[in-house]
Amino acid sequence: MTTPAQLRELFLFENLTDDQLGWVAENGDVVSYKAGETVSVEGEPAECFYVLLSGELVMVRLVRGDEVEITRSDSRGAYSGATQFYLGDQVDQVYAATIRAVTDATFLALPAAEFAARFNQWFPMAVHLLQGMFVGLQNANVLVAQRERLLALGKLTAGLTHELNNPAAAAVRATETLRERFSGMRHKLAMLADGHFDGLQLHQLTKIQDKFVQRMAEAEDLTPMQVADREDELGEWFDDRKVSGGWDLAPVFVAAGITTSDLDELSNVVDSGFLEPALRWLAYTVETENLLIEVKESTKRISALVGAAKQYSQLDRTPHQEVDLHEGLVATLVMLAGKKPEGVRIVKEFDKSLPRVPAYAAELNQVWTNLIENAIDAVAGDGTITVRTARDGDSALVEVIDTGPGVPEELRRRVFEPFFTTKGVGQGTGLGLDVSYRVVVNRHGGDLRVVSEPGDTHFQVRLPLRAHDAAGG
Numbered sequence: 001m002t003t004p005a006q007l008r009e010l011f012l013f014e015n016l017t018d019d020q021l022g023w024v025a026e027n028g029d030v031v032s033y034k035a036g037e038t039v040s041v042e043g044e045p046a047e048c049f050y051v052l053l054s055g056e057l058v059m060v061r062l063v064r065g066d067e068v069e070i071t072r073s074d075s076r077g078a079y080s081g082a083t084q085f086y087l088g089d090q091v092d093q094v095y096a097a098t099i100r101a102v103t104d105a106t107f108l109a110l111p112a113a114e115f116a117a118r119f120n121q122w123f124p125m126a127v128h129l130l131q132g133m134f135v136g137l138q139n140a141n142v143l144v145a146q147r148e149r150l151l152a153l154g155k156l157t158a159g160l161t162h163e164l165n166n167p168a169a170a171a172v173r174a175t176e177t178l179r180e181r182f183s184g185m186r187h188k189l190a191m192l193a194d195g196h197f198d199g200l201q202l203h204q205l206t207k208i209q210d211k212f213v214q215r216m217a218e219a220e221d222l223t224p225m226q227v228a229d230r231e232d233e234l235g236e237w238f239d240d241r242k243v244s245g246g247w248d249l250a251p252v253f254v255a256a257g258i259t260t261s262d263l264d265e266l267s268n269v270v271d272s273g274f275l276e277p278a279l280r281w282l283a284y285t286v287e288t289e290n291l292l293i294e295v296k297e298s299t300k301r302i303s304a305l306v307g308a309a310k311q312y313s314q315l316d317r318t319p320h321q322e323v324d325l326h327e328g329l330v331a332t333l334v335m336l337a338g339k340k341p342e343g344v345r346i347v348k349e350f351d352k353s354l355p356r357v358p359a360y361a362a363e364l365n366q367v368w369t370n371l372i373e374n375a376i377d378a379v380a381g382d383g384t385i386t387v388r389t390a391r392d393g394d395s396a397l398v399e400v401i402d403t404g405p406g407v408p409e410e411l412r413r414r415v416f417e418p419f420f421t422t423k424g425v426g427q428g429t430g431l432g433l434d435v436s437y438r439v440v441v442n443r444h445g446g447d448l449r450v451v452s453e454p455g456d457t458h459f460q461v462r463l464p465l466r467a468h469d470a471a472g473g
């Protein structure tokens with residue numbers, strides 16, 4: 001039994017009126033538990049509001065099968081159990097955690113529903129404020145998530161625009177030059193056909209031209225030394241045959257993999273007086289072919305980027321599906337390629353035997369983006385980022401590992417808080433890990449944690465391989 005006087009010693013109750021305290025003493029049961037006994041079970045209907053009177057309690061939550069300790073307390077007056085009783089049916093009234101007695105312990109147990117009704121009468125304004133705060137927090141969380149999505153979209157668009165700009169500009173430039181070259185070729189063709197060049201020679205020249213184009217496709221990469229040597233050889237060949245301006249033809253032919261023996265073939269079929277126009281003609285061929293290759297490569301790159309963007313944003317997919325995690329990881333790496341500084345190496349260690357995972361693919365891509373961007377920031381222009389997948393029990397494990405300075409012990413919890421950032425104004429929002437945590441834990445029933453020491457930081461995402469009842473937000 002407790003008396004109102006004893007209850008008044010507890011900080012929770014110190015300012016209650018005598019009447020109120022009388023109600024608490026009358027309706028509260030003092031219950032005793034032996035060390036190790038369970039007081040309430042996570043997920044069961046929250047019927048009692050518990051106040052610790054003596055002993056020590058521990059609160060634990062089940063996270064993917066593992067018990068995680070949330071708090072431990074031996075303070076008289078520590079409260080637990082139905083702590084959201086004042087929210088009534090605005091929330092699911094279930095115990096958020098399991099409470100256990102660490103030592104023999106006694107609690108004052110108040111029936112939550114009755115206590116809530118009294119509480120409302122006693123402190124109507126406080127209840128309004130508490131409910132307002134709760135709804136406000138919920139809304140803030142939704143807004144934060146939306147804002148982060150917008151930011152991510154903005155960053156993505158900026159990155160993509162930048163990435164698309166290079167190949168698009170290259171294709172435009174190459175097309176411009178092609179136009180000039182084609183007009184030059186028309187002139188040369190007129191000169192070649194100027195009576196001195198018969199049909200047979202023209203025919204053979206065309207054959208050599210085809211051969212050159214073929215040679216270009218097979219051209220090997222030469223070292224600068226080899227290039228210089230070959231240019232010298234060709235330069236001499238031109239000099240010997242009195243071809244003027246041979247020195248600017250040489251680099252074009254060398255780049256195309258053409259050697260003096262190819263040119264010998266040409267000089268066999270063309271009259272010496274027309275060797276130079278024929279060479280110029282072939283040089284045009286080589287140049288235009290190069291430009292066409294560049295246009296093709298640029299447009300291929302544009303298609304690849306658009307493909308990655310589509311994959312990344314999952315434009316044509318249903319939201320929840322069986323996902324190959326590697327697709328999203330690869331798409332994310334493509335999207336981030338432009339953000340990666342020169343000195344940062346990306347290594348993919350994919351376990352291709354990993355089964356598909358039931359997931360919201362687009363949301364996971366946001367997680368990969370946040371983790372990889374953080375890793376890029378962490379290595380500060382010089383280091384290695386490893387993206388690794390593996391199976392871990394009944395979960396898929398995705399790790400983003402970096403060689404940066406690491407997350408100091410005292411920050412390891414805080415980095416997951418919204419708006420927590422160590423980056424400068426305009427550089428960090430502090431939302432990346434908060435949003436990632438929500439996506440992984442709340443949406444997928446998975447787990448996100450950091451294991452870190454200087455030079456070796458692992459952000460680990462675990463996703464259950466079997467379907468999970470996805471909760472909101």
Ligand SMILES: Nc1ncnc2c1ncn2[C@@H]1O[C@H](COP(=O)(O)OP(=O)(O)O)[C@@H](O)[C@H]1O
Nearest residue numbers: 374378406415421422423428429430431432433
């Ligand atoms: N790979 C990492 N290495 C070291 N610190 C990290 C790493 N990833 C995140 N952090 C720390 O966590 C903080 C919060 O990260 P995040 O929520 O993504 O916000 P932001 O990147 O905008 O700062 C970062 O400011 C940084 O201090």
Ligand SMILES: [Mg+2]
Nearest residue numbers: 370374432433
């Ligand atoms: Mg970040």
